[in-house]
Amino acid sequence: MASTLTDRLSQLVKTMRGQARITESNVQDMLREVRMALLEADVALPVVRDFIARVKDKALGQEVVGSLNPGQVLVSVVHKELAATMGEGVADINLAAQPPAVILMAGLQGAGKTTTTGKLTKHLIEKRKKKVLTVSADVYRPAAIEQLKTVTGQAGGEWFASSPDQKPRDIALAALDYAKRHYFDVLLVDTAGRLAIDEALMAEIRELHATLNPVETLFVVDAMQGQDAINTARAFKEALPLTGVILTKLDGDSRGGAALSVRQVTGAPIKFAGVSEKIDGLEVFDAERHAGRVLGMGDIVALVEEVTKGVDMAAAQKLAEKLKSGDGFDLNDFLAQISQMKKMGGLSSLMDKLPTQIASKAGQGDMDRAERDMRRMEGILNAMSAKERAHPRLLLDDKSKASRKRRIASGAGVQIQDVNRVLNQYDQMQGMMKKMKGGGLFKMMKRMGG
Numbered sequence: 001m002a003s004t005l006t007d008r009l010s011q012l013v014k015t016m017r018g019q020a021r022i023t024e025s026n027v028q029d030m031l032r033e034v035r036m037a038l039l040e041a042d043v044a045l046p047v048v049r050d051f052i053a054r055v056k057d058k059a060l061g062q063e064v065v066g067s068l069n070p071g072q073v074l075v076s077v078v079h080k081e082l083a084a085t086m087g088e089g090v091a092d093i094n095l096a097a098q099p100p101a102v103i104l105m106a107g108l109q110g111a112g113k114t115t116t117t118g119k120l121t122k123h124l125i126e127k128r129k130k131k132v133l134t135v136s137a138d139v140y141r142p143a144a145i146e147q148l149k150t151v152t153g154q155a156g157g158e159w160f161a162s163s164p165d166q167k168p169r170d171i172a173l174a175a176l177d178y179a180k181r182h183y184f185d186v187l188l189v190d191t192a193g194r195l196a197i198d199e200a201l202m203a204e205i206r207e208l209h210a211t212l213n214p215v216e217t218l219f220v221v222d223a224m225q226g227q228d229a230i231n232t233a234r235a236f237k238e239a240l241p242l243t244g245v246i247l248t249k250l251d252g253d254s255r256g257g258a259a260l261s262v263r264q265v266t267g268a269p270i271k272f273a274g275v276s277e278k279i280d281g282l283e284v285f286d287a288e289r290h291a292g293r294v295l296g297m298g299d300i301v302a303l304v305e306e307v308t309k310g311v312d313m314a315a316a317q318k319l320a321e322k323l324k325s326g327d328g329f330d331l332n333d334f335l336a337q338i339s340q341m342k343k344m345g346g347l348s349s350l351m352d353k354l355p356t357q358i359a360s361k362a363g364q365g366d367m368d369r370a371e372r373d374m375r376r377m378e379g380i381l382n383a384m385s386a387k388e389r390a391h392p393r394l395l396l397d398d399k400s401k402a403s404r405k406r407r408i409a410s411g412a413g414v415q416i417q418d419v420n421r422v423l424n425q426y427d428q429m430q431g432m433m434k435k436m437k438g439g440g441l442f443k444m445m446k447r448m449g450g
């Protein structure tokens with residue numbers, strides 16, 4: 001498990017305490033770490049280059065104030081720039097058109113177009129109170145047409161029948177006509193994808209676009225696609241005037257660097273994120289939060305680093321013994337860390353000790369959210385059996401892990417993905433702990449305390 005950027009930068013800046021600003025000479029090494037972190041998160045290389053150049057521009061000459069060190073200042077610049085690059089406030093679906101407002105869904109096969117069409121239908125019905133019709137122009141896969149029928153039903157929308165012997169353009173015109181005559185507010189058009197970009201596919205979707213004149217042309221892209229996302233995005237951008245992006249499968253393991261690449265290449269806002277296979281697994285894309293994920297700094301890791309300062313030496317000694325004896329850092333220890341943090345007065349009281357990247361964005365809303373996340377983590381850890389906490393492998397790679405996670409999720413009243421998130425965070429922490437093995441713990445604590 002790669003270490004977090006914050007962690008790496010603090011290693012680097014050990015030697016530069018007391019420096020008053022970010023300069024050409026101290027910024028190079030730090031930028032190299034930032035670049036590595038972005039590449040590890042699967043941001044495409046050309047995008048990384050541009051980004052680093054922008055960050056360097058912004059960082060040079062920045063004053064290093066108070067107790068901050070240059071690394072923290074740089075992380076803060078990087079975090080802000082990432083969030084700014086990926087988002088621009090909330091961007092809901094634009095429906096400002098003569099009804100029916102047409103929304104065209106574009107993307108590769110398997111990206112999650114049909115699933116997302118269902119999710120959007122639900123969103124538009126429940127949140128925007130619209131009457132929604134869906135239609136599939138995928139004449140190559142009858143199963144895709146059926147799948148759209150199913151998800152539309154789940155969402156409470158109406159589905160317009162189409163069949164493989166029709167032309168996509170005829171399907172579109174028939175659905176549009178029906179939507180007009182029956183006073184639908186929105187027509188969502190699902191389209192055919194291919195496994196890879198091909199000219200026929202692009203010509204077909206261009207024709208659909210010309211026929212329908214959609215108010216939104218949404219590019220659906222799989223966050224797990226990683227480095228390749230940039231090529232897909234470029235091809236769709238060249239073919240269509242994209243108005244928005246939906247990033248799917250953010251519940252997966254990827255660090256989501258694709259968001260940055262896709263945003264940069266398409267210039268279109270990332271409007272939503274897919275976070276599960278289910279019909280309600282759609283969230284408004286949160287650029288701030290996503291920036292933290294791309295950088296690999298689960299806020300909790302940075303916080304725990306800070307809090308470790310307050311852990312009494314006896315407990316630290318015990319942990320060090322444990323690590324040395326090879327017992328490892330288990331979920332009981334993780335739970336203990338969180339309880340320790342709570343004992344210290346919760347997150348709000350830690351505000352002034354926080355690393356810049358958190359402190360700078362931590363309005364009260366963020367703190368509340370972080371507190372809630374922490375309580376939820378504690379609830380999840382408490383829903384595990386003592387045996388599971390002592391043997392995290394049971395939850396990470398044992399045959400029984402799926403049913404265990406289901407039980408824990410229902411015990412804690414959360415989704416499986418929340419349990420997965422806690423396990424990921426544990427994994428990150430464990431990586432950090434491993435590095436401290438062999439006496440390093442005290443050195444590290446001394447460094448953090450000094």
Ligand code: GDP
Pocket residue numbers: 107108109110111112113114115116193248249250251252273274275276277281
């Ligand atoms: P299409 O070919 O682009 O229409 O893709 P589908 O909608 O059929 O989705 C392909 C697969 O990805 C299906 O198994 C979906 O359940 C899954 N999928 C779509 N969106 C998400 C998501 O946000 N999270 C997860 N975990 N799976 C998703």
